[in-house]
Amino acid sequence: MTDFWDVYERSETGPFVKEADFDRQVGEAAAQAVKKNGLRFDRREVIPSDDDLADRMYQAGLDLFLELGIYCKDSSRRIKFSRGEVEWALKHAPASVTYGQGRDARTMRYRGVEDASPPFCANTSVGCTVAEERFVSMVQSYAREPLSDTFSSAFSQTVHGRPIKNGTPQEVEAAVWNVLKLREAAQAAGRPSIGIHNLISNAEKTDAILAAMQPELGVQPNDGLAVAAMAEMKVDYERLKKVVYLNHSRLNRYGLYGPIMGGYAGGPEATAVVHVAHHFLGLLAFGAQWHDGFPLHLMQGCNSTRDLLWLIAVTGQALARNTRLLIGVSPFTAAGPCTEMVVHEIAAVVLAATVSGLHLNLVAVARNKLPEHSSGMEARIGSETGHLVARQRLDRGQANEIVKKILAEYESRIPEAPQGKRFDACYDLATVRPTREYLDLYERCKEKLGRFGLDYSRL
Amino acid sequence: MNLMEQIIEATVAGDPQRCASLAQEAVRRGIDPLTAIEEGYSKGMAIVGEKFARMEYYLPELIRCADAMKAAMEVLRPHLDKGEKGGQGSIVLGTIQGDLHDLGKNIVRTMLEAAGFTVHDLGCNVPLRQFVDQAEERQADIIAASAILTTTMAYMPDLVSLVGETGPRGRFKVLLGGAPVTPEFAAKAGADGYGENAARGVDVAKSLVQARKEGK
Numbered sequence: 001m002t003d004f005w006d007v008y009e010r011s012e013t014g015p016f017v018k019e020a021d022f023d024r025q026v027g028e029a030a031a032q033a034v035k036k037n038g039l040r041f042d043r044r045e046v047i048p049s050d051d052d053l054a055d056r057m058y059q060a061g062l063d064l065f066l067e068l069g070i071y072c073k074d075s076s077r078r079i080k081f082s083r084g085e086v087e088w089a090l091k092h093a094p095a096s097v098t099y100g101q102g103r104d105a106r107t108m109r110y111r112g113v114e115d116a117s118p119p120f121c122a123n124t125s126v127g128c129t130v131a132e133e134r135f136v137s138m139v140q141s142y143a144r145e146p147l148s149d150t151f152s153s154a155f156s157q158t159v160h161g162r163p164i165k166n167g168t169p170q171e172v173e174a175a176v177w178n179v180l181k182l183r184e185a186a187q188a189a190g191r192p193s194i195g196i197h198n199l200i201s202n203a204e205k206t207d208a209i210l211a212a213m214q215p216e217l218g219v220q221p222n223d224g225l226a227v228a229a230m231a232e233m234k235v236d237y238e239r240l241k242k243v244v245y246l247n248h249s250r251l252n253r254y255g256l257y258g259p260i261m262g263g264y265a266g267g268p269e270a271t272a273v274v275h276v277a278h279h280f281l282g283l284l285a286f287g288a289q290w291h292d293g294f295p296l297h298l299m300q301g302c303n304s305t306r307d308l309l310w311l312i313a314v315t316g317q318a319l320a321r322n323t324r325l326l327i328g329v330s331p332f333t334a335a336g337p338c339t340e341m342v343v344h345e346i347a348a349v350v351l352a353a354t355v356s357g358l359h360l361n362l363v364a365v366a367r368n369k370l371p372e373h374s375s376g377m378e379a380r381i382g383s384e385t386g387h388l389v390a391r392q393r394l395d396r397g398q399a400n401e402i403v404k405k406i407l408a409e410y411e412s413r414i415p416e417a418p419q420g421k422r423f424d425a426c427y428d429l430a431t432v433r434p435t436r437e438y439l440d441l442y443e444r445c446k447e448k449l450g451r452f453g454l455d456y457s458r459l
Numbered sequence: 460m461n462l463m464e465q466i467i468e469a470t471v472a473g474d475p476q477r478c479a480s481l482a483q484e485a486v487r488r489g490i491d492p493l494t495a496i497e498e499g500y501s502k503g504m505a506i507v508g509e510k511f512a513r514m515e516y517y518l519p520e521l522i523r524c525a526d527a528m529k530a531a532m533e534v535l536r537p538h539l540d541k542g543e544k545g546g547q548g549s550i551v552l553g554t555i556q557g558d559l560h561d562l563g564k565n566i567v568r569t570m571l572e573a574a575g576f577t578v579h580d581l582g583c584n585v586p587l588r589q590f591v592d593q594a595e596e597r598q599a600d601i602i603a604a605s606a607i608l609t610t611t612m613a614y615m616p617d618l619v620s621l622v623g624e625t626g627p628r629g630r631f632k633v634l635l636g637g638a639p640v641t642p643e644f645a646a647k648a649g650a651d652g653y654g655e656n657a658a659r660g661v662d663v664a665k666s667l668v669q670a671r672k673e674g675k
Contacts, residue, residue, distance in 0.1 A: 023565075027519030073559065129609055129639070155609050166557030166610040204557065204610060231562050238559075263562055266517040299514060299656065301638070369639060 001088045004247060007079055007285050008240065014069070014077040022071045022078070023264045026232050029067055030270035033060040039269040046306055046407065047313040047352050047400040054113075054317035061276025061318065062086065065233075070281050073236040081284055089283050090323050097252055097289040097326060099150045099195025099222055106149035106195060108290060110324045111357045113317050118390045119328070119359045121383040122292070124152035126330060126364035127201040128374035130423065132158045136185045138423050140432050141376030144189035147383035150197040153182055154374065159202075166204055175203040175212040183218025188432075196223040197254065197361075206241040213249065224252030227286040232264045232274050235285055243286050254290045254328075255282025261308060262298030268307040271295060275315045279325060290326035291319075292361045300414055301367035302334040304345035306407060313352040313396075320357025328359035331382060334413075336366035336373040336420025338438045341410045343445040346382045347454070348406045354389040355399040362386075365420070372422040377434045381442060384459055391458045398453065405452040462488070463499045466531075470503025471510075473523035475530035482534035492535040493546075496575075500528045504573035511570075512658050518566060525569045547575040548600040548668035551593045553585035554637075555604045555618065558611035563637060566657045567603070574661045587618050594631050600668050603660070605637040612639050619649040632667040636660055 017025075033039075037056040042048070062083075069080035098107040108120035123142045130138045135156040142151040157163065159174040179199050186194050199219060200209050213219055227242055229235060246253045257278035259265060265274040275295050282288035295312065297305050303312060312329050319327050331349035335341035342365055353360060362382035366373040389399065410417075420426075426438045446456045460468070462485060469477040478500070485495040507524040510516040516524075550571060554564050561583045571578050579597050581589060585604070594602050602622065606612040619633050635645045636654035645653035652667050654660025 024519070024522065027517075027522075031519070127609065163613045164610050165613045166608065171610060202610065204608060230560065236559060260562060262514055262517045263566075264518055266519050270517075298518070299512070369641065371641075 002081065002085050002284060004243060004287065010079040011072040011075050011077055011240070014079050016076055017071070017078055019071065019073065019076065025068060026264045026274060027266050027270070029064050030265045030273045033064050033273045034269045036060070039273070041268045041307055041310050043306060045400060046309045046403045047355060047396050048310070048317070049396040049400070051321065054314060054321050057272060057314050058276060058318035058322040060273045062280065064273050065277040065280040068233060068277070070285055071234040073230065073234055079285065086280055086284065090325070093283060093323070093325055094289040095324065099197060099224065099252060101193035101220055104191050104193040104195065108149070108326050108359060110326060111320065111359065113320050113357045114355055114393070114395050115357060116390055116393050119354050119386040120149050121147050121379070121386060122150045122152065122197045122328065122359070122361045123148040123376070123379035123383065124198070124361065125154045125374035126368055127153060127155040128368065129157055129371040130154045131372070132156045132161070134372070134423060134429065136181050136188065137427070137429050137432050138374065139182060140185040140189045141427060142379050143186050143191055143194055144432060145376050145380050145383065147387060148194070148379060150195040151186070152196060152198040153178055153201040155202050157371070164202055171203045171205060172208040172211045175200050175208040176217060178202050179212045179217045179219055193220065195220065197252070198226045199223050200225065204238070206238055206245065209242065210245055213251070221250045222252055224254065226254055226256045226292070227282070227288065228256040228258070229278055229281050231258060231260055233277060233281060235281070240285070247287065252289055253286065254292055255279070255286045255288030256292050256294070257282065258294045258296055260296055260298050261311065268311050272311045272315050275311065276318050279319055279327065283325070290328065290359070292328045292330055294330040294332060294364070296332060300334060301369065302332045302345070302414065304331065304333050304349050304410070305414060306411060309348060309352045309403060312349065312358070313356045316353060316356030316358040326359065327357065328361050329353045330361040330364060332364040332368055334367055334417035335410070336370060336418060337375050337378060337423070338421040338426040338441060339418045340441065340445055341413060341417055342378060342420060343381055343442060344406050344410045346378060347385045347449055348403050350382050350385040351389055351399045351403050354386045355394055355396050360386050370419055372424065373420060375423050375427055375434065377426065377438055377442070385454065388454055388456065388459055392455055402453040406449070462490070466495065466499030467503040467506065470500050470524060470528055471506050473520060473527045475527040478527040478531040479534050482531040486534065486538055492538045495535060500531055501573070501575060504528055508570055508573065508658060521566070521569055525573050528573060547665060549577045549579070549597055550601040550603050550664060551579045551581055551590060551597060551599045552603045553581035553590065554583045555606045555611050556586050556614045557584060558606050558608055559583045560607040563607070563657070564605045567605070567636065567654065567660050570657045570661050571664060574665070576664065587614060587621050590618060591621055591625050599631060600671055601632045601634050601664055603634040603636070603664070605635070606640060607638045609639050612637065612644070615640070615650070616648040632671060634660065634664060634667060
């Protein structure tokens, strides 16, 4: 077994390697793993039903992790683990994680491939930038969704009228403000004790985050924080400081991994291998209770492309078949709110994820880039689709056929995807409810998706 | 296949040994090194850039091809006349203060170098003052900064201001990019250019250098 202090000591004593060399080694090792294990992306099988492929993907990811280890940017050293240490950590990984209190308590448990249990829906605008005066409304729109098991934050452009700058006193103030406003939004949504899976998304520095972790501000004992790896397979001491704090608190934690398809790893197969390996990083270095991936397309900034859908499906299956880890994915769409395309993209990613054993962290839209372009309605679309996939007990083959039909609706439009409407144009800010236009658009999309095979009458 | 075609082929194949030996062959034949670069290696890298933009090549291939071109440059550089080095212009580049995410910056660096720019990579988490000091010391044409976090993007307007506060604003062009940065944000920050992606960033850098030459 290893504990955090083994990780820290190895970050100080492990083999020295230049960062650029490590980046090259990621690509070389991933390419070799792809070749050795015969991993191949098949454009026709967006959601593969090939258990052997999933198992080979898992072995490739594990072998790559054992070969490369984790890179510590601060010490320029490699943190390596033995196979036995990884196996021990997997054997003793958490079987469940609970967020929220009382009637708002929700528990995430292991899901298998083609699991009939609904995915846990940790819903959030993924830090979408929003004006300070609309922050509470935007996050409330996620908290009030009945299928939101937890919620998290947008990113306020200012706090008390001042922009938030990394490493400044204002960052500390902003982190405190963020927690206060998230709990205020939960109360306004009529779910005062709903869990917040990531309390801070507007501060990076550990001092700012720690300043905000106070019960007096509205932090519940089993709210949580994300600890994010850096692309690819890297950590730094700022992240590891957060782990030390979490080790001494009762807060929950999850690992966050965003490998870039087309980046250091290479193509879809190689990036999939590296994505699997990131889960071992989170388990061993962060002590993550659950794991959330947001693999992204380098050029498109989303994961609704055909190759990314395949990557999400095959990595989910690889981990769900070979471990009991609690795993999830964050859909990222190219299109923005209140468009047919965003409904289709969300449905496609959720289908690929849910039948492959994943939970959901819903949802980043408009490439997570445009200010004010995010709303709880997208979380509703994703949560309902996820629950539906489980209730219908769709298998991978059925899901694959549906996804291919959905892809035909939007695939060619990804580079020029519609930006959609701003939050204040698709929600009534007084009632924090979606506009009739958005509800009608969703109903029309459901009719079409129904023809493709999603039976919304089961919701 | 003539020598230039062979150079283009070797560059696109990302073969450093062959690129270097073809550079030696060009020198042996008395071919102007600048011609070998512009008609051979740069054209090869332009093809590589197009393949990367279409995702036929990924970052490992892009790096390998850039390394192959560098191997040729090591051979050709001693034979270049003074003033012929880094013909496109000079850029100081880094991720802005507080930002540790450098994948995008590294892609831009590789593509700028391949396009003929002299790139001074200041790395990650570069203090604003260091951008300006280094640009002055290197007599750069452009300061290029990237951010992936909204909390670090907030430093970009300060960078543009600092350029103006420490001397004539027009002495450096400022080019901004990164995941959360939008054209609107870059314009509001007072930047001279915005790179939506690496390829676009190179195009904008070229136009900024041209504008500088024309005194704009």
